[in-house]
Amino acid sequence: MTTLVWLQRELRLQHHPALETALSSAAQNDDAVIVAYFHDPKHTVGDANSAWLADSLLDLKQRLANQSGALWLIEGDFAERFQTLLDTYSIKRVHYTFQLGAPFKTLQQTALTICKERNVTLTPFETENWLPYETVRNQSGQPYKVFTPFYNALMQRIGDVEPFDETPLDFRVTARIDCPPEHDRLPQHLSALRNQPWAEKILKHWQVGEVQAWQKVDDFVENRLSHYAHDRDFPALAATSELSPHLHFGELHSRAVLLSLSPLNPDTPTAAAGWIRQLAWREFARAILWHFPDTETTPFQPKFQGFFTPLSEQDEAHQDFYQAWCRGETGVPMIDAGMKQLWETGWMHNRVRMLVASWLTKNADIDWRAGEHWFRHTLVDADPANNVMGWQWVAGCGVDAAPYYRLFNPIRQSEKFDADGRYLRQWLPTLANWRSKRIHAPWISGAQPDLWSETPEPIVDLEASRQRHLEKVQALKQRRLQD
Numbered sequence: 405m406t407t408l409v410w411l412q413r414e415l416r417l418q419h420h421p422a423l424e425t426a427l428s429s430a431a432q433n434d435d436a437v438i439v440a441y442f443h444d445p446k447h448t449v450g451d452a453n454s455a456w457l458a459d460s461l462l463d464l465k466q467r468l469a470n471q472s473g474a475l476w477l478i479e480g481d482f483a484e485r486f487q488t489l490l491d492t493y494s495i496k497r498v499h500y501t502f503q504l505g506a507p508f509k510t511l512q513q514t515a516l517t518i519c520k521e522r523n524v525t526l527t528p529f530e531t532e533n534w535l536p537y538e539t540v541r542n543q544s545g546q547p548y549k550v551f552t553p554f555y556n557a558l559m560q561r562i563g564d565v566e567p568f569d570e571t572p573l574d575f576r577v578t579a580r581i582d583c584p585p586e587h588d589r590l591p592q593h594l595s596a597l598r599n600q601p602w603a604e605k606i607l608k609h610w611q612v613g614e615v616q617a618w619q620k621v622d623d624f625v626e627n628r629l630s631h632y633a634h635d636r637d638f639p640a641l642a643a644t645s646e647l648s649p650h651l652h653f654g655e656l657h658s659r660a661v662l663l664s665l666s667p668l669n670p671d672t673p674t675a676a677a678g679w680i681r682q683l684a685w686r687e688f689a690r691a692i693l694w695h696f697p698d699t700e701t702t703p704f705q706p707k708f709q710g711f712f713t714p715l716s717e718q719d720e721a722h723q724d725f726y727q728a729w730c731r732g733e734t735g736v737p738m739i740d741a742g743m744k745q746l747w748e749t750g751w752m753h754n755r756v757r758m759l760v761a762s763w764l765t766k767n768a769d770i771d772w773r774a775g776e777h778w779f780r781h782t783l784v785d786a787d788p789a790n791n792v793m794g795w796q797w798v799a800g801c802g803v804d805a806a807p808y809y810r811l812f813n814p815i816r817q818s819e820k821f822d823a824d825g826r827y828l829r830q831w832l833p834t835l836a837n838w839r840s841k842r843i844h845a846p847w848i849s850g851a852q853p854d855l856w857s858e859t860p861e862p863i864v865d866l867e868a869s870r871q872r873h874l875e876k877v878q879a880l881k882q883r884r885l886q887d
């Protein structure tokens with residue numbers, strides 16, 4: 405009998421229950437195992453994300469080959485290719501790791517239908533979390549909707565986090581089916597995307613793959629973890645782990661990362677506790693999307709239905725604001741620096757993500773879904789759970805949301821978290837020579853007029869737009885009182 409291990413976002417060899425279980429049962433019965441990634445260009449997360457995917461698949465393919473295994477890369481319409489593979493190789497069992505959100509939801513549903521029709525056993529492995537989603541609930545049995553109680557509950561149960569079987573995988577023990585040449589190369593769509601100059605530019609900032617990811621964990625723990633709690637909000641310091649894309653692609657299993665940190669007791673004032681808390685936000689985002697799948701596209705708080713006008717229905721001025729924001733040309737240095745960092749590297753510092761999202765949704769009054777869409781296409785770590793939660797949180801309509809009447813002031817934030825302007829100078833060539841403290845708001849400066857004249861004016865007046873936003877939320881409040 406042949407078992408298919410269908411990979412989606414678990415591109416690793418270690419800590420992989422779906423793969424380990426398939427191999428050990430194949431070894432006992434002299435069965436074959438096919439490990440495959442299906443690439444359907446109609447069902448991808450986003451472009452920058454796909455560029456990373458290309459390198460991650462090639463890395464995994466090489467590592468599997470080194471261990472006498474093979475990664476089949478199958479391109480085309482998912483339903484058609486999946487059925488053909490099952491039928492051609494008389495596959496009777498499929499193992500996969502459950503993934504949340506688009507496009508995985510659709511693919512998993514399709515696989516379920518196809519397997520049912522053929523009497524093939526489709527086994528989901530729900531292991532991408534510290535603890536199963538269903539087991540972390542409040543005393544009334546409801547899912548948590550606020551982070552801190554969720555985090556406290558998670559920490560109380562941290563001893564239940566299951567360790568992994570660390571036995572190395574052995575592909576030599578299974579019956580062999582050779583990978584056909586057409587599945588032995590990177591899918592054309594990914595290859596074409598990966599060869600674009602922008603993909604090259606982004607990926608030169610990263611070392612993609614499982615081994616490289618673990619090296620990065622070690623480097624972070626050794627050199628940056630002890631300063632993390634203090635430095636993590638300062639974008640110029642590169643004080644965070646930058647592991648988000650590795651976690652998104654499952655090059656690292658989040659549970660393995662957690663277990664590698666010791667001691668795990670959050671009451672112990674260790675440097676690790678602050679980082680574990682941040683990792684727990686990822687757990688929270690995933691739990692929210694699991695329990696409330698509609699929030700991928702609709703506000704978590706129902707009172708915000710209709711609060712945001714879809715971008716396509718907004719006037720030209722708003723379309724222009726959006727385009728300027730995407731290009732990093734809003735005239736507010738901290739916002740533009742963040743958007744340039746995103747464009748150049750496929751990643752943005754968390755504090756700056758919050759600021760650019762606040763400017764877009766509150767100052768420019770643009771639907772959070774438009775911002776989420778741009779992030780989805782430009783972030784290498786674009787992740788259905790984290791991205792949606794981040795956007796809804798900032799927009800004020802999400803779970804555990806920042807109060808909707810509170811707006812970040814990007815100038816004050818810039819002065820506080822980039823006091824010497826290092827981050828601004830790094831990403832904005834027009835400010836590269838500014839030494840003045842007024843770098844955070846050059847248009848107010850008046851000093852250095854020669855330099856100032858080269859910097860753009862803000863396209864949205866921060867104070868006036870703040871007032872407009874507050875009036876809009878006040879009107880929402882009034883409407884609710886009247887209802």
Ligand SMILES: Cc1cc2nc3c(=O)[nH]c(=O)nc-3n(C[C@H](O)[C@H](O)[C@H](O)COP(=O)(O)OP(=O)(O)OC[C@H]3O[C@@H](n4cnc5c(N)ncnc54)[C@H](O)[C@@H]3O)c2cc1C
Pocket residue numbers: 636644645646647648649651652682683684685686687689752753754755757758761779783785786787788790791792794795798
């Ligand atoms: C508007 C907005 C959009 C975002 N979109 C994404 C996204 O698409 N993908 C993504 O992985 N993160 C997203 N985040 C969360 C966060 O910004 C990134 O996870 C973080 O910047 C990644 O950097 P790091 O790996 O150095 O994080 P570290 O500070 O080193 O944290 C370690 C890990 O914890 C997790 N984590 C940290 N902060 C958060 C958070 N606030 N929410 C959820 N998980 C968190 C990440 O997996 C991260 O890699 C978004 C945040 C905002 C405000």
